[in-house]
Amino acid sequence: MGRPAKPVDASARPRLRFLAAYLRQLKDDAHATYATLSERTGPTDTPGYRGASTLSQAARGTHLPPLKTVLAYARAAGDPDNRAVRQREATARKLWKAAAIEKARPQLAGRGLRSRQIRTQASLGQALTRLRLRAGQPSYSAIERATDADGHRVPRSTAHLILGGDILPSREQLAALLKAFDVTAAAAVEWQAVLDRIEHRLQPPALPMRGGYTCADGDPVVQEYLERRERDEEIKRRTGQIHPDETYEDYEERMRERAYREAADDWLHEDYDEPEGDDEPEDEAERQARATEQAAFRAQLKAMVERATPTGQVADDA
Numbered sequence: 001m002g003r004p005a006k007p008v009d010a011s012a013r014p015r016l017r018f019l020a021a022y023l024r025q026l027k028d029d030a031h032a033t034y035a036t037l038s039e040r041t042g043p044t045d046t047p048g049y050r051g052a053s054t055l056s057q058a059a060r061g062t063h064l065p066p067l068k069t070v071l072a073y074a075r076a077a078g079d080p081d082n083r084a085v086r087q088r089e090a091t092a093r094k095l096w097k098a099a100a101i102e103k104a105r106p107q108l109a110g111r112g113l114r115s116r117q118i119r120t121q122a123s124l125g126q127a128l129t130r131l132r133l134r135a136g137q138p139s140y141s142a143i144e145r146a147t148d149a150d151g152h153r154v155p156r157s158t159a160h161l162i163l164g165g166d167i168l169p170s171r172e173q174l175a176a177l178l179k180a181f182d183v184t185a186a187a188a189v190e191w192q193a194v195l196d197r198i199e200h201r202l203q204p205p206a207l208p209m210r211g212g213y214t215c216a217d218g219d220p221v222v223q224e225y226l227e228r229r230e231r232d233e234e235i236k237r238r239t240g241q242i243h244p245d246e247t248y249e250d251y252e253e254r255m256r257e258r259a260y261r262e263a264a265d266d267w268l269h270e271d272y273d274e275p276e277g278d279d280e281p282e283d284e285a286e287r288q289a290r291a292t293e294q295a296a297f298r299a300q301l302k303a304m305v306e307r308a309t310p311t312g313q314v315a316d317d318a
Contacts, residue, residue, distance in 0.1 A: 008061035015099040020061030022095055023070070026077035026088065027059065040076035048072055064103050064136060067182075070096045097182065100136035117230055118194050119201065119223040125165030128177060132163065135181040147176035154180075168202070171195065 008020045027037065034052040041055075042048045050072045058065035058073055074092040075085050118124050132138065138146070140156035147154040152172045154162075159177065161167045169177065174195055178188045201223065233248045242251045 006060075012061045013099065013102050015095070015102040016064060017061050019064075019070070019092075019095040019099045020059050022092065023059040023073055023077070026074060030077045032077065037073065037076040041072045064096075064099055066138075066142070067093070067096050067100075067136065096136070097134075101134050104133035104137060115190050115194050117227070119198065119227060120165075121168045121198060121202075122165035123227060124168070124194065124198060125163050128181075129163045131178070131181040131183060138180070143177070143180050146180035147173075150176050150179050152176040168198065169195070 008017050008024075010017075012020070027034070030037075032040075034056045037055050038050060038052040041050045048068075050069055054069060055073050055076075057063075058069050070092050071089050074088040078084055078088055118127055132143075140159050143159045144154060144156045147159075152175070154169075154173050154176050158167075158173070162169045162173065162177070171192060174191060175188060178191055183191070229248070233242065236242045236248075236251065242248065246254070
């Protein structure tokens with residue numbers, strides 16, 4: 001009889017503890033040792049084989065084990081009946097996926113783009129990276145092996161470029177990556193539609209007919225502008241800058257009106273500096289010069305008015 005297993009570390013993440021506890025429960029119910037479970041995974045020279053130490057580490061709860069190891073553990077620990085095996089695999093897969101999402105949560109801060117918001121290959125790469133994180137962040141080597149086993153191999157370098165947003169995947173590559181990231185078939189159809197939309201928008205616009213025009217929605221610059229605008233709208237809604245009952249356009253109009261009002265207030269209340277030296281007393285020469293200038297101006301004005309009247313005189317009451 002082997003040594004009793006150490007309890008799962010209480011500081012481990014909750015969902016990881018649930019997974020480790022389930023694997024340990026399977027082993028206890030099967031009344032088997034890790035050596036026995038290892039033998040049940042298959043011959044040592046087969047891909048499905050898992051050693052006793054590998055199975056033991058999977059049930060420790062110190063780190064998230066690979067999904068294939070968890071499934072091999074579930075198949076080996078219990079009744080070999082197909083129905084019972086499928087049930088254990090389904091439960092183990094569900095607990096593993098929950099633990100994988102828990103592990104990736106710090107890197108999944110914020111809400112990802114909705115499928116209708118993905119318009120460029122860069123945003124598609126970001127969305128696929130989030131799917132990879134939710135799948136437990138498998139290595140690029142593991143992605144290559146998983147896609148190869150599925151029938152359409154995606155090399156490590158290609159997967160790195162696709163997830164980095166440097167290249168656009170083909171339909172076959174996207175399907176293989178989605179399956180490697182444990183995306184359901186129904187959701188994969190929506191992702192293929194996203195790829196079709198991006199490919200359509202990357203096509204050069206057709207030359208306009210005489211008298212017509214070209215729609216700029218497919219221009220990558222326009223798409224990047226729309227993405228920035230949608231991200232800005234989401235941030236302003238989260239921070240309460242946009243009211244719940246108004247659109248982003250209403251918010252912009254409200255900000256413009258506010259800017260106009262502030263500019264008008266600044267103009268109305270603007271202080272003007274008086275010319276320097278106006279309060280200084282004038283000397284006698286300056287007063288005489290100004291009086292002479294004013295007298296000459298009055299005489300000139302009187303002459304102009306007399307020429308404008310029919311009789312040449314200006315009435316005092318006029």
